[in-house]
Amino acid sequence: MMMGSEKAWKKGPWTIEEDKLLTEYVNLHGEGRWSSVAKFTGLNRSGKSCRLRWVNYLKPGLKKGHLTPQEEAIIFEIHAVLGNKWSTIAKYLPGRTDNEIKNYWRTHFKKKDKSSRINKKHEKRRSRIQKQMKQQEQQQKQQPQQYDLQSRTSSHADSNNQTNFSGTVLQDNYHLVTTTMEEQINYFPFVYQDYFPSPWPQSTGEEDEDLWVTLWNLDEETQGHGDHVNQFNKVSIPNQVTTSSFDDITNDLCFAKYVSG
DNA sequence: AATGTCTGCAACCGCGCTTGT
DNA sequence: GACAAGCGCGGTTGCAGACAT
Numbered sequence: 001m002m003m004g005s006e007k008a009w010k011k012g013p014w015t016i017e018e019d020k021l022l023t024e025y026v027n028l029h030g031e032g033r034w035s036s037v038a039k040f041t042g043l044n045r046s047g048k049s050c051r052l053r054w055v056n057y058l059k060p061g062l063k064k065g066h067l068t069p070q071e072e073a074i075i076f077e078i079h080a081v082l083g084n085k086w087s088t089i090a091k092y093l094p095g096r097t098d099n100e101i102k103n104y105w106r107t108h109f110k111k112k113d114k115s116s117r118i119n120k121k122h123e124k125r126r127s128r129i130q131k132q133m134k135q136q137e138q139q140q141k142q143q144p145q146q147y148d149l150q151s152r153t154s155s156h157a158d159s160n161n162q163t164n165f166s167g168t169v170l171q172d173n174y175h176l177v178t179t180t181m182e183e184q185i186n187y188f189p190f191v192y193q194d195y196f197p198s199p200w201p202q203s204t205g206e207e208d209e210d211l212w213v214t215l216w217n218l219d220e221e222t223q224g225h226g227d228h229v230n231q232f233n234k235v236s237i238p239n240q241v242t243t244s245s246f247d248d249i250t251n252d253l254c255f256a257k258y259v260s261g
Numbered sequence: 262a263a264t265g266t267c268t269g270c271a272a273c274c275g276c277g278c279t280t281g282t
Numbered sequence: 283g284a285c286a287a288g289c290g291c292g293g294t295t296g297c298a299g300a301c302a303t
Contacts, residue, residue, distance in 0.1 A: 011273070013297090035288065047288075052272065055290095087291060102292075103270055 009038075009046040014053055018043055022050055023058055056099045063095035067104060075101055 014022075021041040029040070031054065034047030043050065056062075067075070071093050078089045086098035086105075093101065 013271070032289085046273095048274090048290095049272075051289075056271075084292065098291075099271080107269055 009049065010044040011049070014045075014057075018045065019053070019058055022054060025050075026054055026058075052099075056097045061095055062097065067093075067096070071096065072108075075105060079105065 021043050022037065022045075025037050025041045025043075029036075034051040037043055037047060037050040038045060045053075074092050075089055078085075078092060082088055084102070084105075086102045089101050090096055090098040
């Protein structure tokens with residue numbers, strides 16, 4: 001622990017010059033070794049600060065501007081399962097950062113969530129799903145690998161041609177079959193409507209409730225009766241999510257094998 | 262026009278995990 | 283195995299601009 005000798009790093013907003021120095025450093029040395037930035041560039045910024053600036057602002061490929069309705073839907077949906085796992089959610093949104101998503105959630109969903117009566121349903125549903133995941137995990141520990149991962153190395157269409165991640169509407173009633181909670185998270189399907197108009201700015205609580213039903217289509221009554229799988233109906237990939245954008249993020253993202261329900 | 266409040270976002274902080282020695 | 287340093291993550295803060303009164 002450095003005491004009196006601790007370097008007084010500069011804090012606060014970054015200047016254009018600082019951005020330039022940091023960018024030059026990363027272009028030269030690559031990402032990482034953040035604590036060396038000050039030494040090499042003369043920047044009076046901590047490694048942490050440099051990393052944050054790069055990851056959240058300077059890194060090439062970052063999207064600027066408002067999130068699309070599809071992105072909103074993804075955030076909303078995955079958050080329902082994972083909670084505040086911002087970095088994990090960000091993996092599903094190429095070009096968006098965890099910080100951006102976190103801020104967006106706080107400003108757009110949280111306050112709405114707090115006042116809305118779907119809040120309790122939201123929490124209830126999430127806890128139920130998480131509980132199911134844990135149960136699955138337990139079951140898998142007892143009976144490992146019932147689910148084969150062939151789809152991991154195959155194309156985005158599964159072996160039964162029931163899923164097609166280029167935008168084709170899926171067929172009725174699929175069961176998402178995964179092995180562990182981790183897999184269920186990693187292979188989380190993009191399930192929302194073909195067209196998903198953003199309801200957030202003007203919506204009422206009623207609409208929110210409908211949205212939840214639409215998004216999840218989870219049959220409250222059929223859950224928890226033995227087969228611990230999530231049930232989705234008539235799900236599809238949003239029009240604006242292209243195959244290539246999936247490719248960007250799915251090198252190690254397996255699309256779960258769907259079986260006809 | 263002045264003031265107060267809200268909103269959006271960049272940045273900081275603390276903690277925990279990973280890695281190297 | 284113990285320790286320290288680096289790194290990443292989630293929570294929080296502070297500020298500027300927009301909006302309301």
